[in-house]
Amino acid sequence: MNERTKNRLLYALKARGPQTSADLAAHLDVTTVAVRQHLDGLLDEGLVRFEDVRGTVGRPKRVWSLSEHGNSRFPDNHSGLLLDMLDGVRALYGEDGMNQLINRREAAIRAQYDSLMSGVHQLEERLKLLADQRSKEGYMAEVEQQPDGSFLLIENHCSICAAARACQGFCRSELQLFRDALGPECSVVREEHIVSGARRCTYRVRALKRASASGEA
């Protein structure tokens, strides 16, 4: 099997969620037959699974998604070691120690993001920079502009998922980091959360209307 196409298929399923072979074919710019042949191979390897979903008319749609094994190809950075160390910090220094650890991490990342954003003022540009940076950190991030003019910052993978599950302080910290990185002229609200069982984390970003000189607020 073509490893590149196979990886593109896995990536598409990870990034875009469960899809039919037709959806995947359109996204990868190949035919549905080609997609099905690759999916059969991936099914044999246990990397994908499918569910037949009955619609209103016609043969049920076969919706493909990543299996547990397929998801495991997107690494959760040394999660076992990380959890051990977090447990150690908590045992030795208590919750206060954990919070200090999170704050220290947050400060280091904030400095990095501040440096990244310096001289960039347009919200969309800042979002793209942030998404690129987050992708480099393993979060498979992207930005989508929504019909209502807001933006959706999407993280398709959580590379610190094990830590985030063990201590939600990491998630609070990241939300605050995004708010700081994008600046005071926008609101950032988390809408989907992997730790809460969602497929991905999403953050709704809206530009705030500036108060005019006449005092309108």
Place this chain on the structure above:
DNA sequence: CAGATCTGGTCGGTTGTTGT
């Protein structure tokens, strides 16, 4: 119940790549 509609599956051919 037959035909229409929508979707997935199979078969055989074409094209491009690689090794000899």
Place this chain on the structure above:
DNA sequence: ACAACAACCGACCAGATCTG
């Protein structure tokens, strides 16, 4: 140059459900 192979595609067939 040629053979072998992988990847892909078009044509056709089959399955599931709705509609008249």
